[in-house]
Amino acid sequence: MKENSPFTPGNPAPVELFVGRVKQIEEILKYVRQTASGRQENVFLAGERGIGKSSLAAFLRHLVDRENFLAIHVFVGGVTDLEELVRRIFEQILKETNKQTWFDEISGFFGKYVKQVDLFGISVSFNPPQEDLKGLVRNFPEALKNIMEKIKNEKKGLFIVLDDINGISETPEFANWYKSFVDDVATHYTDFPAFIMPIGIPEIRDVLSEHQPSLMRIFRVVDIDKLSDKEVNEFFEKTFGKVNIEVESEAMEVMTRFSSGLPIFMHEIGDAVFWSDDDGIISEDDASSGIIDAAERIGKKYLDPKIYRAIRSEQYRSILRRLGERPINRFKKGEIESKLNEKEKKVFNNFLRKMRELGIIVSDIEGGRGSYKFVNELYPVYIGMESQNFRKRTITKNKTIEA
Numbered sequence: 001m002k003e004n005s006p007f008t009p010g011n012p013a014p015v016e017l018f019v020g021r022v023k024q025i026e027e028i029l030k031y032v033r034q035t036a037s038g039r040q041e042n043v044f045l046a047g048e049r050g051i052g053k054s055s056l057a058a059f060l061r062h063l064v065d066r067e068n069f070l071a072i073h074v075f076v077g078g079v080t081d082l083e084e085l086v087r088r089i090f091e092q093i094l095k096e097t098n099k100q101t102w103f104d105e106i107s108g109f110f111g112k113y114v115k116q117v118d119l120f121g122i123s124v125s126f127n128p129p130q131e132d133l134k135g136l137v138r139n140f141p142e143a144l145k146n147i148m149e150k151i152k153n154e155k156k157g158l159f160i161v162l163d164d165i166n167g168i169s170e171t172p173e174f175a176n177w178y179k180s181f182v183d184d185v186a187t188h189y190t191d192f193p194a195f196i197m198p199i200g201i202p203e204i205r206d207v208l209s210e211h212q213p214s215l216m217r218i219f220r221v222v223d224i225d226k227l228s229d230k231e232v233n234e235f236f237e238k239t240f241g242k243v244n245i246e247v248e249s250e251a252m253e254v255m256t257r258f259s260s261g262l263p264i265f266m267h268e269i270g271d272a273v274f275w276s277d278d279d280g281i282i283s284e285d286d287a288s289s290g291i292i293d294a295a296e297r298i299g300k301k302y303l304d305p306k307i308y309r310a311i312r313s314e315q316y317r318s319i320l321r322r323l324g325e326r327p328i329n330r331f332k333k334g335e336i337e338s339k340l341n342e343k344e345k346k347v348f349n350n351f352l353r354k355m356r357e358l359g360i361i362v363s364d365i366e367g368g369r370g371s372y373k374f375v376n377e378l379y380p381v382y383i384g385m386e387s388q389n390f391r392k393r394t395i396t397k398n399k400t401i402e403a
């Protein structure tokens, strides 16, 4: 009987299984160290959904903690007002210091609104009335400064991650508040060792600029993108190694190729392959059958809502099935077009545009004019599966009718 899978599709990567991001880590640590000398720094961490922003932040928190900063990772997805944002920041500071001997010094500052909640283990909560929260929003620099003063014998500074500001960035208040915070700090404090890192998808930069044109100037933007094949390889080695499973090199090659550099894919593939193996050695067959399972899971999560449920047009669907007839990850427009009927041909250009808009295919520059490729290696596997299933269903249906 197998033990639990070491893969964590959907959850930030545990520190010991984290790979890559070397350049970004170096860059960010440089700014963090700069903060220790009293200069307030702001980094905007940008990346597509699921590319690994929270995982990187968690890993950085771990490193920065060892460099003796008070490091907090605040999840603010879903937060839409500044009062709640600020409440969560201070509550997280409390939680982090709760484990320390100097907690009492800090908690005094938060006054009578700190509750020790023992219901589900030892924890603290911070719930002041709305009026006081408004005050904290207004006097945010001063409040942070007071905390830093209290901890300055123990800690070099503060490291604050604001994870997922996608929601709150939609309000003009956030951009203006942040800009005032930075200006206020720059004009009133010579020593303000606080590093702040908001996280969001790349489009958020434009949203913030619209609300407050000068805001993006104060951020150092750090982008994260796909992992390299070498890093994906390292991830599989580490993770299978952790549970003493050996991976044959052909298996490693296919798992890496189909992961397409996407962290989510490598976790889904790793997990599916883990469960398809039964002798502690991953062979190419184990890998292939795992990839089929992973393609199904990923297709259901990402492609079904995007295309199969969103596209109602019967023509589009039948073109998609044509695309899936052979397992290909790139194609020429003309080749596919020659297999289409008149009705399908008419909408083929629109179909291609739609698929591009949905982020499923892109133009294939290397292939020349009229060439396209799927954005990753796994999507065509699922599209192929759907096409096969459809054929099977039609055959069974016809047989039933004949009978």
Ligand SMILES: Nc1ncnc2c1ncn2[C@@H]1O[C@H](COP(=O)(O)OP(=O)(O)OP(=O)(O)O)[C@@H](O)[C@H]1O
Pocket (backbone or CB within 6 Å): 008, 009, 010, 011, 012, 013, 014, 017, 018, 019, 020, 021, 047, 048, 049, 050, 051, 052, 053, 054, 055, 056, 164, 235, 263, 264, 267
């Ligand atoms: N560097 C990494 N090493 C190993 N696994 C990673 C790495 N980065 C991300 N992952 C894995 O990829 C998946 C997505 O990562 P994560 O949640 O950090 O992405 P995100 O960009 O924060 O996503 P979202 O936009 O949904 O918040 C998780 O399963 C996580 O464990």
Ligand SMILES: [Mg+2]
Pocket (backbone or CB within 6 Å): 053, 054, 055, 163, 164
């Ligand atoms: Mg995240």
